[in-house]
Amino acid sequence: MKNIAIIGASGYTGAQITALIENDPGLSVQGLYVSENSLDKGKALADLYPVYQHIPYVLQPLTAAAKAQIVAESAAVVLATEHAVSLELAAWFYQQGLSVFDLSGAYRFADAAQYPKWYGFEHTQPEVLAQAVYGLAEWNADKIAATRMIAVPGCYPTASLLALKPVKSLLTANWPVINAVSGVTGAGRKAQLHTSFCEVSLTPYGVLGHRHQPEIATHLGQQVIFTPHLGNFKRGILATITAQLQPGTTTEQVAQAYSIYDDSPLVKVNHNRFPKVDDVVLTPNCHIGWKFDEASGYLVVASAIDNLMKGAASQALQCIKIHFNL
Numbered sequence: 122m123k124n125i126a127i128i129g130a131s132g133y134t135g136a137q138i139t140a141l142i143e144n145d146p147g148l149s150v151q152g153l154y155v156s157e158n159s160l161d162k163g164k165a166l167a168d169l170y171p172v173y174q175h176i177p178y179v180l181q182p183l184t185a186a187a188k189a190q191i192v193a194e195s196a197a198v199v200l201a202t203e204h205a206v207s208l209e210l211a212a213w214f215y216q217q218g219l220s221v222f223d224l225s226g227a228y229r230f231a232d233a234a235q236y237p238k239w240y241g242f243e244h245t246q247p248e249v250l251a252q253a254v255y256g257l258a259e260w261n262a263d264k265i266a267a268t269r270m271i272a273v274p275g276c277y278p279t280a281s282l283l284a285l286k287p288v289k290s291l292l293t294a295n296w297p298v299i300n301a302v303s304g305v306t307g308a309g310r311k312a313q314l315h316t317s318f319c320e321v322s323l324t325p326y327g328v329l330g331h332r333h334q335p336e337i338a339t340h341l342g343q344q345v346i347f348t349p350h351l352g353n354f355k356r357g358i359l360a361t362i363t364a365q366l367q368p369g370t371t372t373e374q375v376a377q378a379y380s381i382y383d384d385s386p387l388v389k390v391n392h393n394r395f396p397k398v399d400d401v402v403l404t405p406n407c408h409i410g411w412k413f414d415e416a417s418g419y420l421v422v423a424s425a426i427d428n429l430m431k432g433a434a435s436q437a438l439q440c441i442k443i444h445f446n447l
């Protein structure tokens with residue numbers, strides 16, 4: 122049984138992974154933590170989320186004493202905290218010998234030079250960054266097993282990379298175009314005007330400047346155009362991608378490329394049938410649908426996930442289970 126501490130447990134992804142860990146026979150919850158001065162410290166998780174009434178834990182402030190107790194009692198920490206918070210906490214827990222599963226973007230680029238531009242901070246932890254592995258579970262299992270520092274991918278990159286990586290060797294130099302729509306939980310639980318009920322209406326944002334563009338490009342090994350959209354639903358992401366494939370590519374070759382997921386329990390691929398967000402919400406699954414026009418060489422592939430599950434918490438659980446060989 123592996124004991125896991127969850128930091129940022131009152132947030133959307135933290136609460137979700139708490140429920141997943143609590144439900145897993147090979148894992149147990151060491152404790153749930155929020156910031157030292159959190160308005161939620163001392164509250165039961167079930168007070169914030171009555172749906173989790175079966176989960177008995179209280180949110181504790183992450184004091185120095187709490188951190189020492191985590192180190193003494195846990196095999197791993199999950200960091201469901203914002204990037205700048207994860208940056209320091211991940212390094213500290215890693216250096217204490219724990220395995221770290223970080224849901225933020227603070228360790229997703231190997232190149233430290235990317236962080237000032239995309240995250241607004243200098244990366245202060247080069248030695249820990251050098252150990253970090255990108256936790257795209259279906260593609261990086263061996264590396265996830267071999268390191269204690271796992272950077273769980275972003276939600277849009279998960280949907281996009283699962284769809285594009287199988288056909289990477291078939292792409293031309295033309296940049297694939299990714300249009301993706303996310304539910305509002307993707308923006309986290311804290312109050313913000315642009316995610317309040319009366320403000321949300323389907324719209325693109327972060328155009329030609331979202332930090333997930335370089336994340337996708339880095340882990341695909343090819344530039345892309347990425348345009349996220351905020352949709353007026355709670356959970357789920359649909360990424361619809363148009364890509365040009367090499368002249369002469371056949372439908373059979375594309376089918377062969379996607380057969381890489383034939384043995385994957387969580388990624389389901391359909392030819393000429395497209396996924397719906399509702400089919401993956403509250404599941405750890407990714408549904409992919411594709412259609413290829415041999416005459417023009419254009420592929421359209423759509424990928425649907427739940428942003429809080431495969432886009433965050435359930436992918437972190439996959440990483441935990443791979444890492445601990447469960």
Ligand SMILES: NC(=O)C1=CN([C@@H]2O[C@H](COP(=O)(O)OP(=O)(O)OC[C@H]3O[C@@H](n4cnc5c(N)ncnc54)[C@H](OP(=O)(O)O)[C@@H]3O)[C@@H](O)[C@H]2O)C=CC1
Nearest residue numbers: 129131132133134155156159201202203224225307309310
């Ligand atoms: N939402 C999504 O779909 C996805 C989110 N992510 C990433 O996961 C991380 C968490 O996201 P999300 O759950 O949406 O965020 P939320 O804003 O919903 O939750 C953030 C959590 O962090 C806690 N927190 C803040 N500061 C500290 C601190 N200094 N020490 C300990 N806890 C702290 C907050 O509680 P309090 O402030 O009360 O202390 C809260 O529990 C982010 O990095 C996000 O980018 C990744 C993929 C998808």
Ligand SMILES: CC(=O)N[C@@H](CCC(=O)OP(=O)(O)O)C(=O)O
Nearest residue numbers: 224225226275276277303307308
């Ligand atoms: C709808 C919405 O706001 N989504 C978030 C992405 C959430 C995510 O994947 O978080 P990381 O920051 O960990 O990469 C955004 O666009 O910033």
